[in-house]
Amino acid sequence: MDEATSARRSSENLLDERLIERCEAIPERPEPGQYVVIDTMHFSNTVIELLAKGAAHIHITDERGNEFSYRERYPDAVLGGGSTDEYEPADGYDFFNSPSYVQRLDVDGSPVSMTSSNGGRAVACLRARAGDDVDVFVGSTMNAAALGEYLRGQDGQVHLVSSGSKGEVAVEDHIGATLVSRYLDGVPVSETELDLFRRQLETAKGHDYTETHDLRRRDVREYAMNVNSRDVLPKLVGDSLVDVSVAPDEAAAEEQAAD
Template structure:
């Protein structure tokens, strides 16, 4: 892939990448929107589907999950990380791709949100109405999402959720990674290594003094490029994996 071709592609991407949740338009243009929150929402959601979750209900706000569980007794619900990243009392998991490996979600509904990615999904749902289709993608399922959307006749926008209203390097990398696949231009080994370094050095040092689960999430899950095939799409408030036949079941 030539440098000139790379520059042309990434110039085009400036028109279709939304650099943070705070920059989501009040009146989004019709199209497909992929929410990218690499650490952790866009990595945790594909893991829930990989472990058999029926769907992931995105709550309007944190704290609504117990009400969802009262209406869906078989559901597993996610809350905050709690003390020492061991989860909150009354919840089954939190936004961690490694923590959910030990939660029995097979065949069950789940419910959660997150400060950045989950809330970006809700912002888009509220603002976009029927003209906006919402997906969740990251480094682990980015190719699968791109392959699904490549034949769409709708414009695809990549929402790099960011943090506290500002862009974050790992989400920008996630958007570029998906865009390369979307436009049929797989990454060179050199560029993939560069993207990996941006994420690793952007997040890794922050996790050194935190419980080991944060480093496990980053190095064993977040950076596992193209390891998942789930294509989460929002239907109502439910993310369903459109690659499976069971996405539309009711409880």
């Protein structure tokens, strides 16, 4: 990055140039660069927590149900799927998209296979459409600072995919994208702004969302609202996400994804 570009980025936020507002808006032919998939509630935070707990890698399926064929190849795989009305994993699955639920799992050293209707779909879409000149990451409010600072040292344009929900924009994903963009540009985020973002996150899915179940209350308050609580950097290598904060070079990342 040249000095002029660095100086410009230190004084302005380039979010509008980077933002893809919904996963449905991902280009048919993504231009080269770094793509960050943001699905704050709850795919991104579930991915972050699984890797923080030591998962070897997280295989992203093209569609829900393919996780079982993955387990046929990797019998020790931990599978993520849908949830029941009682917030338990659907039949045959070990967990669902919930960063607080996965705290119950022992995934240290194990492969994981999962997807989601928005964030997981966005990762799979980019994997299918992008060439070798595209890198895919997963971000959220939880790792915004670590990811923004990491991407500042990478080459190429950054694109922030705010995954959305059922084809609509999602406030919580836009907040995650805003934070990643600000840290990428080196534009400080004040405590007043962070407090505002946290209040918006608490009600992003409806004023009574955190009252639907204790698990969802924890998902929002202890994870989504816990801004910059993780340094995990999920990056897509092949079909799987690995944490490049612990496998920073490409060879190590490929080995981790293949384990």
